[in-house]
Amino acid sequence: MLDQVTKVHDESRQGEAFAPEATENQSYSKKFYIESYGCAMNFNDSEIVASILNQEGFGATRDIEEANLILVNTCSIREKAELTVRKRLTEFNRLKKSTPGLLIGILGCMAERLKSKLLEEEKLVDMVVGPDAYRSLPALITEAGTGQKSVNVLLSREETYGDISPVRLDNNGVTSFVSIMRGCNNMCTFCVVPFTRGRERSRDAHSIVREATELFDNGYREVTLLGQNVDSYYWTSADDSETVTFPQLLERVALINPLLRVRFSTSHPKDITDEVLFVIAKYENICNYIHLPVQSGSTRVLQLMNRTYTREWYMKKVERIREILPDCGLSTDIITGFCTETEEDHQQTLDIMRFAFYDLAYMYFYSERPGTLAARRYQDDIPEDVKKRRLAEVVELHRQQSEANMKKDVGKTFKVLVEGTSKRSDEHLFGRNDQNKVVVFPRENFKKGEYVMVKVDSCTSGTLIGKAVQ
Template sequence: MEKVIDENKQGTSLQLEQKQHNTKKLFIESYGCQMNFSDSEIVASILSNEGYNTTDKIEEADLVLVNTCSIRDKAEQTVRKRLDQYNRYKQNKPNMKVGVLGCMAERLKNQFLEEEKIVDMVVGPDAYKDLPNLLKEVEEGRDAINVILSKEETYGDIAPVRLQSNGVTAFVSIMRGCDNMCTFCVVPFTRGRERSRDPQSIITEIKDLYEKGFKEVTLLGQNVDSYLWYGGGLKKDFSKATEMQKATAVDFAQLLEQCATAFPKMRFRFSTSNPQDMHEEVLHVIAKYHNVCKYIHLPVQSGSTRILKEMNRQHTREEYMQLIDKVYQIIPDCSISQDMITGFPTETEKDHQDTLSLMEYARYDFGYMFAYSERPGTLAARKLEDDVPEEIKKRRLSEVIEMQNKIGLERTKRFLGKTVEVLIEKTSKRSEEEWAGRNSQNITVVFPKDNYKVGDFVEVKVTDCTSATLQGKATGYSSMQS
């Protein structure tokens, strides 16, 4: 399956626009979710004001940062291997400083400074504004750590730099944290409680992107459907809000509609959704506006109600299926993708078959599928024995991937002979003579370059497909083209 996350893939090192007066070099790598990549843009912005320009050559860096992921053990092991590689560079450049950022930093805290002798600095996801002070601590020869979680920090006042940007697509974070205590997940412990960003600051950031020529924005959050702004405060405290705050509150459906109407020549996507919080109003906004992409990432994790309960997911199999029905009823041409975990503690063969049958019912276009990886500190690690043998986990994962490949091919075939709107993002990996972009349904489309350019909205007639890619020929510009 081409769209399955490859955890062996090296993290992306990022570049930004250089400031001429800056004299120090920053090398930064990001691993994991889109939020981590977005956070790296915030970090680079903060450090650019501290005299750092980024470099893609680690050997010339004065400061090396790795933005980490804790969602699976394999992701953490990848980061540890990178730290070993940093150590070899430090041997040749003793003044080089190394810092660990993000979820892994939050989870392991002091352990990094105690065990990983090459690490000078440990910074949690809510502490990036403290980087200038932490760097002073490091420069004075002291270990530096700040992993304090915040109830207010959204970085809404930081103008992110666009790292390794194609000038066409960008991420905009609209909220941080998560209140859903899924038993397998470390995110509530590494990123804290949900808090939403002022909608006006979001619109302002998108306006800046639009004026710079960007054509598509993905609104980011651990759970975007929980977005709720009412003048400050955590979502869980909304019941304590004043009547004025409640009357002027903005939820996710309203925010998405504001974006769509304010910038009709930009496309909008969002990630990630939680089934229990996906409201019908959001579906109607997607259906109503051409520039809101017809695609929803809707993680389910398992097709078994019993396992969903063990995971503390706040929905059943039947409720999820009802939501799928509603999506296709309101947005008939919608694409849906999934997250799936195989081999969760106590999972039986019947539970596994329930997952496969749910996949057939939902007709996912693609998915992100993994074998269960016990994460220290989670409720599952504390309360449930990891009792599914590794070979069974892998066999079930293989069957889930095989099912997704089969369904994915059937889903892409629905575009054969049809014309789709594509935003050109880059040159295709398979040929220098072809462009690659995505249609509204988030399917990659490849076609001959002709006289088009990156950033153009074009209509492409689909002539062939694989389980994850459409191929065709451009027939002209679309109505979205300015």
């Protein structure tokens, strides 16, 4: 789909390995090492995998040298991510030659898309496990241990892993993700997700509330509800006696405790409703922050992308958000150089950026992903130098807007949830405000997980800087 991603204040992580302190302190006969790439959904999936492996006697480790099993949870969204994963698999195979019995497995979207190539042609892995097949991991590990290549990439219309309590691999201890649905029914022409993660299905609402409650009881103070398109969440009980929509679910999670902050991602512009906006406005602990991908400012290009909304419709949605939630932070995704994009189309994208004035943007130039509808229907006909030039113009405009958005917050006071120590100074803490902006302030006697009122007195292009006030 996309390549050469440029991120501003990007919270996503690429290729990080995690192991919870709890499992490191327990006695496990075997160890697994896992790296995750791509979106927050992938990192949440890795926590589900960790829970399944714990039940089979595997404990997580950050030390690859002591691992009996190496897993890479992959992303197929960008070509760059796939190239990075291939490089890592090659490095792991060098380690395997000197480590008898070591098994290497690939999980997630790339596993689904490139199963035969990775197993047979390149011989980089011992097992391939798709996003809906993690329950079969124990059997696949046993099979791979006999020298056989093992694979399960079957997609499911039912699997949500709702009954599995994830092992929190990122031991931040303050913020966490809760998956509320899997798959996607939107057939955006540039996107591989419907083919790698399958059809959309919503998780049992009671299991979501239970997981979020357990997180709060264990000291977490923020949850982000995850889905490819959270606004289309729609769960019905087995006996059809209960139905829960996304705004209803959002309210249920907010009611767990006023001290539990609630975020969500991602919203599709065609599905986010006034009801969602009014629920956000009603509850102080639901953050005023919405990720609303636009992709392009041109109605013609949006139609080619099968985004199912027009430029004008999107702008009206932004206006409605501003009307109901005046202080709402707004972020987006933008693709430059999609098939047949003209200079006029590109200028319309810049224009819609000026209209929405995003706080945060994830900006890419288009590169064709095999298997997508765009790869089948359209010619990737925009020269790479043109794509990059247009991307540079988008990035520069957003840089200016981001700086202006930061400056307008100087002098204001925000409620900040402390997430940890600043990377630049042990004497400072950092957290985020309601609009998802990073705030840094002197440590004093405050601790991780506390809420602190901070008055902003200066800023950089990506961080608000202030001091705690009473």
